[in-house]
Amino acid sequence: MIAAAVLTLLLVVSQLALSPGTSQAQPEETKKGEKIYVTPDNLGDGAKPPQPVGTSWLVGDLDTGELQVAQNIDKKHAPASTIKLLTALALVDVLDDPKQKVTAEFEDMEIDGTKVGLMQKNDYTVDTLxxxxxxxxxxxxANALGRAAGGQEKAVALMxxxxxALGMTNTRAANTSGLDDPNQYTTVADMMKLAWAVTKNPRLMEIxxxxxxxxxxxxxPETKKKxxxxxxxxxxxxxxxxxxxxxxKNGYTTTAKGSFIAVAERxxxxxxxxxxxxxxxxRQAAVDLLEWDFAQTSPQTVTTxxxxxxxxxxPTETASGSGGDAGGAADADAVSATEAAQGSSTVTAIGILPLALLGGGVLLLVAAIVFWVRLRKRHRALS
Structure with a gap:
């Protein structure tokens, strides 16, 4: 019984250790048998558009909003690091002095995912961040910029x-970095609106x-070594x-998979x-969509x-949609976790199961030890 309990604990701990996280910066290797996106042989005028392997995508004219390809453009999904464009757009006017110094803190260093290597107690300019x-x-x-703007809560509210303000009605931010959160989501249609706004900001486009x-x-700060x-x-x-x-911008997490916004002008x-x-x-799929669209001499508009x-x-929509936190909290409450970020509920379920098994294994082990101790006492009493 004890051996079975120990084996259960070992299996669960191993599963917890080997389970993929939700914040890795680079995608895992393609699984065997998985459909892989390959650039079509023909991207020229009149050719069929590329078909990425994923949830949703679009390509079209950024100035008019006319789309030549549209696939699930209003489907809500986790944005990964593409949300950083919204972070930048929301904070660039608040942090309007590029030379302003921000002191890095340990909380910046310990954040999950891709990092540039901020060192606590060192100063960095807003421009560098x-x-x-x-x-x-x-x-x-992203975390340091959020603190500089008044803290993460305020930064997210600004986002x-x-x-x-941009009419991104199917978008909600929950953090400045894009790390997975069931209450953080967007759509490719809203990403297009975001891209339009970012391209109109000279400071951000220069960066x-x-x-x-x-x-x-x-x-x-510990060793004093430079x-x-x-x-x-x-x-x-x-x-x-x-x-x-x-x-x-590009992005990737284990929940969101790959996300990408690409813009070109010709x-x-x-x-x-x-x-x-x-x-x-x-990235290749995003670039192929651009190349295909530019190659069409008489592109057909499928939607706008x-x-x-x-x-x-x-003004009426703004007043009725402001909610209580200027971030559409009522909207978020009305949207289920599955709709808010596809796959987040799956990750949550995967995370809860091994924890539940771990708890059961611990209880089983305790019960086995108690049973063994009582058995030993009875054996001694009889002898």
Whole structure:
């Protein structure tokens, strides 16, 4: 009985240790037998559009909102690090001095996922933190910017206010980094609205268009040893690699899968592609959608997403939709966890099961030990 209990505990602990987290920066290797996205042989005029492997995607004219491809564009899904574009847009006006110093704290260092390497008790400029967040998708930088803007709660409220102002009615932010949260979600239609707003902000576009950046060194507060700075790269790999590429943002978590927003401009036309829940090759699929769209001489509009002034809510809509926290809390309460972020409930269930088994294993082990002790006492009494 004791052996069985110990075996149960070992199995559960092993499962907990080996289960994938929800905040890894890079996707796992493609599983055997999984459908893999491959660039079509023909992306030219009149060819069929690419078919990414994922939940939803679109491609179309960013200025008019006219889409040539639309797949589940209003389906809510976890955004991963693409939400950092909303973080940047919401905080860039609050943190309007690029030279403002922000002291890193331990909470920045211990955050999950991709990090640029902030060192506690070292000072970084707001400009440096924005570069780290948008170029390297650094969660520690996103967390530090949230603190600088008045704390995470205030930063998230500003993000939701900004989303509401842009008409992103199917988006809700829960953190500044994009780490998985059942109350954080967006749609590719809302991502298009976000992309439009970001491209109209010169300061953010200058950062997003930066390919390499010298990240500063500092001093280890414990050892007092100085460390050198290092170069960081732009993870999105659109600027300088795609003809007319303006960039924007990539993202990945185990729950959200791949997410991507890519924008390019050619011959006076700006095209955006956006994907959510991409199983693999999200960047390649986003780029292929752009290339296909630019190649069409007479593209057919399948639907239109209102962007810019057309997407902004009326004063009546703003008043009725403000809720109690300026972030649409009533909306979030009305949406189930499954609708809010596909897969989050699955991750939660996977996380609860081993914990329940662990608790049962502990109880079984305790019961086995008590039984064994009593048996030993009885044996001694009889002898």
């Amino acid at each position: 924005f570069h780290a967040m948008l170029m390297s998708s650094a969660n520690d930088a 939701n206010e900004k989303a509401q 997003i268009g930066t390919q390499t950046y010298k990240f500063p060194g500092g001093t280890n 460390f050198k700075g290092y170069e960081i790269q732009n993870h999105t790999k659109i600027v300088g690699r795609v003809d007319g590429g303006l960039g924007l 011959d006076g036309r700006t095209v955006v592609s956006a994907l959510l829940g991409a199983e693999n090759n999200s 997403v209102p962007v810019g002034a057309a997407a902004a809510p009326t």
